[in-house]
Amino acid sequence: MANLSQHKHITDISVLIAGKAGDGVLFTGNVLAKILKRQGWEVVTCRDFPSNIRGEATSYIVRASLDRVFGRGDCIEILLAFDCNAVFRHIRTISRGGVVLCDGEGVGAMPGQLKKGKTFHRFLIRQLAKDNFDQEIYKNMIALGALSYVLDLDAQIIQQIIAEMFLKRKGQEIVDKNIQALMLGWTKAEEMISDTECHALDRRQDQGRLVLSGDEAMAMGALAGGCRFIAAYPICPASEVWQWLAIYLPQFNGAVVQAEDELAAMNMAVGAAYAGARAMTSTSGPGASLMMEAFSLAGMAEIPVVVAHVQRVGPATGTPTKTEQSDITQWIFGSHGDFPRIVLAPGTIEECFEFTVKAFNLAEKYQCPVILMTELDMGQNLRTAREFHFDKIAIDRGRLLSQEELLRIENFKRYEFTADGISPRALPGMKNGLHMVEGNEHNEHGYRDEDPDLRIRMMDKRMKKLRAASKNLIPSKVWGDSKAKIGIIGTGSTLGAIIEAQAQLAEKRIKTKFLQLRTLWPFPVKEAETFLDGCRHVFVVENNASGQLSRLVKSQVEGCPRLRHILKYSSVPFRPMDISEKIQRALR
Amino acid sequence: MRKKEDYHLENPAWCRGCGLFGVFDALKRAAAAQDLDPEQMVVVTGIGCHGRLNNCFRCYGFHGLHGRVLPVAAGVKLNNPGLLVVGVSGDGDAYSIGQGHFIHAARRNVGILYLVVDNRIFGLTQGQVSPTTEMGFVSISTPYGSKESPIDGPRLALAAGATFIGRGFSGNVAHLAGLLEKAVKHRGFALVEVLSPCVTHNKINTYEWFRKNIYILQDDADYRPSDKTEAWKRLHDPQKIPIGLIYQETKPPFEELVLSDFHRPIARETLTVDAPRLEKIMEKFR
Secondary structure (H helix, E strand, O other): OOOOOOOOOOOEEEEEEEEEOOOOHHHHHHHHHHHHHHOOOEEEEEEEOOOOOOOOEEEEEEEEEOOOOOOOOOOEEEEEEOOHHHHHHHHHHEEEEEEEEEOOOOHHHOOHHHHOOOEEEEOOHHHHHHHHHOOHHHHHHHHHHHHHHHHOOOHHHHHHHHHHHHHHHHOHHHHHHHHHHHHHHHHHHHHHOOHHHOOOOOOOOOOOOEEEEHHHHHHHHHHHOOOOEEEEOOOOOOHHHHHHHHHHHHHHOOEEEEOOOHHHHHHHHHHHHHHOOOEEEEEOHHHHHHHHHHHHHHHHHOOOEEEEEEEOEOOOOOEOOOOOOOOOOHHHHOOOOOOOOEEEOOOOHHHHHHHHHHHHHHHHHHOOOEEEEEEHHHHHOEEEEOOOOOOOOOOOOOOEOOHHHHHOOOOOOOOOOOOOOOOOEOOOOOOOOOOEEEOOOEOOOOOEOOOHHHHHHHHHHHHHHHHHHHHHOOOOEEEEOOOOOEEEEEOHHHHHHHHHHHHHHHHOOOOEEEEEOOEEEOOOHHHHHHHHOOOOEEEEEEOOOOOHHHHHHHHHOOOOOOOEEEEOOOOOOOOHHHHHHHHHHHHO | OOOHHHHEOOOOOOOOOOOHHHHHHHHHHHHHHOOOOHHHEEEEEOOOHHHHHHHHEOOEEEEOOOOOHHHHHHHHHHHOOOOEEEEEEEHHHHHHHOHHHHHHHHHHOOOOEEEEEEOOOEOOOOOEOOOOOOOOOOOOOOOOOOOOOOOOHHHHHHHHOOOEEEEEEOOOHHHHHHHHHHHHHOOOOEEEEEEOOOOOOOOOOOHHHHHHHEEEHHHOOOOOOOOHHHHHHHHOOOOOEEEEEEEEOOOOOHHHHHOOOOOOOHHHOOOOOOHHHHHHHHHHHO
16 A cells, blocks of 8 residues: 555545446446545535437546535546546646546647646556456446545445445355456556555545435435325436335335326326325426426315426426526426415435425425425435434324314315415315315315406415415525625525635635525515625526526515626536636626 | 215206216216215316316316326326226317327226217317317318318227227217226226217217217127227228227236235325334435
């Protein structure tokens, strides 16, 4: 092992793994993320994948930090490239002092200034795999071995992870071969790479964190929150929610359907929720467009249904595998007619879990659709998170009647007028609860009724529920110096970059406060007003081209001050400096 | 034993002579013959004149969107399979806007009784052509005659793998009720298409026209509804429209395959948070 004592202490590092789709970039990165987490580091990954299975350029950043981080960083120190093109594509993003490992020739042709301050190594991973294992697939484990050497990772942890991955499914022989491949990569790297190039990371105790994606956290939240039915249609980047539940729901007496399209997915979830199950669907922009009609039905018929929306680059098919926040207003202002809806926006993995649990309670309490608004960066990338606490979860089914309660009611009215607009609910199959559920305007029993006065009362009854709900929603969170005169507003996965930008600005003696909008609808008007009060400059940070979030704020806050845009719609998530530099420039 | 009046909520308000009266009557009779508790029955309807059935049929009712009867009905059935779930659509609802769901419900074999009331016209929207309207038909949407060939629901259902395919005529309520009784007992997806004249907007496909053009399959003692090839042949007869039980086969219904415990309806579970089990699952993220 290298003597690493002379190196400066590393607290934050990013490794970029790059190649073509099909090279195993994701696998390599995910294993690296797990190793780093077990070694006590906080981890965030950032994928940049094409929308095809094989052949096109792909890259994956694995960031590790000793401090809590929530998004990608500014710099990349290590590049592991499965081909030379990947080096050409990414060399500009590699910091001085960085190390580049490349499977191939041709790096020499690169202009000198791009190479300055970085070291390059020809590391023929595929050849090593073929020569030693007769199979190219071992290249990923060899690559991991080399990275482990450069980062001085704990070999025992890696071997443990390999065993967890392969022992049960493939047997001891495969475990051994993978460990051999790992050690081969390590040894070859040791021969090639000098001590001074290494970036040795502290080996700490596992901090008890989890490492998972937002999609997985939402799925786990759904399972814990009592969701027992999901119908969905395959779509990037939301399928993981449904696919994770496809494994676990049947074990919890739940059911999963792959619907023929999103129209069916949403209507099945509506039917399931009407029948009495906690039901959901998961989708992204194009699917959400197809779900809009049934969303309106759920609002009108007061059906408690939950939708997990993981945003990708739009419009139309856009770039399905890249991140954006351009559907922010889709569920807030979307679909036909006026009806109540609740839109939540988690900004961390913990929030993905907690808000999903909460979504099911809110849906049943206020008998309306609840949307979880997130984006690919949160949904598909891995992040470390504090462990989830299940014993704190309470299931609140609102005014759902038990059979005993229903039997005591004379003349049950499904849409009874009440003070808060929330009516008692009975399920089909229950005794003494016969009623209609109507997409047409209806009376208290649910039967179609076009009387103009009744129409007003029914509309008011439905809309009134949001007033009751607004006391029970997830409050916005203010990060940073609450007395600062410079305000930043954001939502969802931009949280990580914004918090780090705040720290960068603080170093330049620019004090900021950041309003993380966690409930997008009903819009937290008072919280926004309080935040904006006393702000000299306000910046709204969002991953889209038109400033949807700032439009939302402006439409809801009377006399809203000038909001300045910080937009990014390159399909790549914000880096902290994208935000801090823009703010500094604007203040100059 | 229940009577058909037990399912009668109020008198329907369809046009005088509308085929839907026959459908309403036949469904009540079929339910009574099964002695079904109205509280154990859900009727899901789409948009069209048929959608008013909910207003007069006494049971749990769901009147949703145009063309989305089957996904809603499937959502109900999967979460409470003990209920009798009846979907009712018109020809526009089932074969035009809802066509995608139709073939998938058939191939999945979800346990829904699906009644498609076919009047070969869009009645509620004042008489435009539907996917089952004959070519050349002059309507408000086709002033120079329809240039499109009609499709046939039972043929599509057979091709898609439906396990029960029947066709009735709202002018023969006794026969239709008998067919519905069989369909109610069927395990899996049961399509019953009902030829049902629209007395206001379709002056071609009248009661008289249907009577002249249909025949009852079961009048032929040799007809076996298990014979798919023969069913296909009969459905392609250019002269006559067969009614009765066209095809039936035994196949496990979707809900029996999908649900881990068919007898423990998801919709009626008492939800609890099983913390130890969830913690064990969470370990995979360590």
